[in-house]
Amino acid sequence: MSDKVPNVYKYALVGARPAADARAAEIRSALNAASLALMAGAWKSTLADEFGRALGDHRSTLQSAAGEERDAIDAEVAVQPDEVAPDSWQANWARLARLEAMP
Secondary structure: OOOOEEOHHHHHHHHHHHHHHHHHHHHHHHHHHHHHHHHOOOOOOHHHHHHHHHHHHHHHHHHHHHHHHHHHHHHHHHHOOOEEOOOOOOOOHHHHHHHHHOO
16 A cells, blocks of 8 residues: 555646646737737837837747746656655645635
């Protein structure tokens, strides 16, 4: 009989990775649509030019942040064991997370 239990924290992280990818894709899609509209001439003025430059800066910043989020999840998953002691915080992570969310 094993004295270890599944590491629910690790599996929550693994489950969070697709959501992080989906958020990044949504943001990328929205910002790309706005950029394409500007490039197609939807708005022409010096203000539009400034907006386009700012939009490009935001796109870069958000894409970097999304990459960092994915990398952080992957790095944490890599160091977490599949099984842990029954009294570890990783085994009780879901319960602890619910307690922290309570007012």
